[in-house]
Amino acid sequence: MVSLPKPEVILTHESDLDGLVSGLLLRRLARRLFDTDVALQAYHNHNWRQRSLPEKSAWVCDLTFEQRLDRPNWVIIDHHTTDFSPKYAQLIHDVNKSAGLLCYELCQQHELGTARLDRLVQLNNVADLFLEDDPDFILASDYANLVKTYQFWNLEALIEGNPEKLLDHPLLEVMEVKRRIEDPIGFAWSRSNITELGPAVGLVNTVIGNTNQIVHQLLEQRATS
Numbered sequence: 001m002v003s004l005p006k007p008e009v010i011l012t013h014e015s016d017l018d019g020l021v022s023g024l025l026l027r028r029l030a031r032r033l034f035d036t037d038v039a040l041q042a043y044h045n046h047n048w049r050q051r052s053l054p055e056k057s058a059w060v061c062d063l064t065f066e067q068r069l070d071r072p073n074w075v076i077i078d079h080h081t082t083d084f085s086p087k088y089a090q091l092i093h094d095v096n097k098s099a100g101l102l103c104y105e106l107c108q109q110h111e112l113g114t115a116r117l118d119r120l121v122q123l124n125n126v127a128d129l130f131l132e133d134d135p136d137f138i139l140a141s142d143y144a145n146l147v148k149t150y151q152f153w154n155l156e157a158l159i160e161g162n163p164e165k166l167l168d169h170p171l172l173e174v175m176e177v178k179r180r181i182e183d184p185i186g187f188a189w190s191r192s193n194i195t196e197l198g199p200a201v202g203l204v205n206t207v208i209g210n211t212n213q214i215v216h217q218l219l220e221q222r223a224t225s
Helices: 017-034 045-050 099-109 115-128 136-151 152-158 170-191 210-220
Strands: 009-013 039-043 058-061 074-078 090-093 194-198 201-204
Touching: 009 017, 009 201, 017 039, 017 058, 017 115, 017 136, 017 152, 039 045, 039 099, 045 090, 058 099, 074 099, 090 099, 090 136, 099 115, 115 136, 136 152, 201 210
Parallel strands: 009 039, 009 058, 058 074, 074 090
Antiparallel strands: 194 201
């Protein structure tokens, strides 16, 4: 079982589902371990790079491990590639698992696993790692788009900080309609508006729809060549 220091703050990625799921799971874990509600803060990448780090202890998830995070009593749970090895911080790292899954494995060590969380974490993992061959990939992408559409803190308030409440949420019906209607329109427009930057380089412009899906579909169909 991994031993964790008590954090002053939990820091997570504001831009996607993985950041939301991992942050909420760590907040629940801290409550179980230390019987206190630790503040959760979320950042987009630019704001994160500008943030000072005054805390003596922290848990950081879904934000790439970098040298400035290598501090005693700091725990980093992440899956992005990194050029650094920790000397002082505790790094829990696996490029083949989402941050949400890594955090959930810590929760499971303290009997915080549930069937609903099993399912949510699995869908988050499929979406964040873009496992397109997984049979749940389309549904998982709809879950990921909840955060893109409604934003981190709005969803956190809507589900009252309980990640289980995301599972089978009625707003997924909106995501299904957006995917069915917006993505084909966005794909057709983007295919007609690729800016050539060089012999083998093109800029894909997007105006509507799931950007990741549109770009991936263009590459699959070699529509950029």
